[in-house]
Amino acid sequence: MDDAGRLRQAGLRVTAARLAIMRTVGEGDHLDVEAIHRGVCERVGQVSLQAVYDSLNALQRGGLLRRIEPAGSPTRYETRVGDNHHHLVCRHCGRVTDVDCAVGHAPCLEPASDAGYLVDEADVIYWGLCPPCRAEARSARPDTARV
Amino acid sequence: MDDAGRLRQAGLRVTAARLAIMRTVGEGDHLDVEAIHRGVCERVGQVSLQAVYDSLNALQRGGLLRRIEPAGSPTRYETRVGDNHHHLVCRHCGRVTDVDCAVGHAPCLEPASDAGYLVDEADVIYWGLCPPCRAEARSARPDTARV
DNA sequence: TCCTTTACTTGAGTCATTCAAGTTTGCTGC
């Protein structure tokens, strides 16, 4: 199904702004709101930042987008929904990279003990340094290359 | 070792405010900054909120406290450091509960593929409803009790 | 006890995000 169909299926109206958001997020790599806003304006002309926030929330509630909120950095969005893949986040530059889970099909969805909670989702974030930032750290401080 | 010793070991000065923070966080249950501030003021009299922020950062950098930052809710702190246990977070009331990992000793620290990242930490958050909020949801809307 | 450095205070500032009120537009039903 195309984006317009998915929007309708979620009970949302089809607008140029929302189609542009879907395409921008889909073609981008875990973009933040500001970057999505820029991309949308390039595609369809001036759209207010608030409209982007509003639509992103609607799209997320409708299950068309997934929201990623690494501690200490602005919210990002991706179109890969429905699986429960996880994310690598670079401590230095904030880059986010998808990663499949190590433990099978419904990974990490079952904690050792749920303490009576009704668990519906597991968020897993691996923190570290991405390859470019590793290289940079190595060349800047050769003695601490292993960090 | 007591808190004063741990502070010194981390290269930090021992002050009444910091000891009060350690005790407040240690006796509390994943408190946020505002609650810690209240607790500290009850113990040692007026301490500025900024001092609490500053100290919490210092204590976290020194490895005496662990910071938990669930998406969409203010930062919380706990004294259980050094293991890599995970957290259950209630979507409704924000309560945070410790949980050991399902997959052994160094749980989840190894993603299926690290994409070249140098991973040093894994954050795992299970989202759901805590027992009191489940009960509340059940009595409020019996037809959706399973949600 | 002095002196340096760290911690604390007060006050202002930032940033991502939300709220509110009014206008425009998609889309259902005539």
Next chain:
DNA sequence: GCAGCAAACTTGAATGACTCAAGTAAAGGA
């Protein structure tokens, strides 16, 4: 094709968590 209504969008202001900056107080080694 057109009217009417709810959803979406615009503009502008507000919020909340947190940080920055400059000056004062106090910890702890010399």
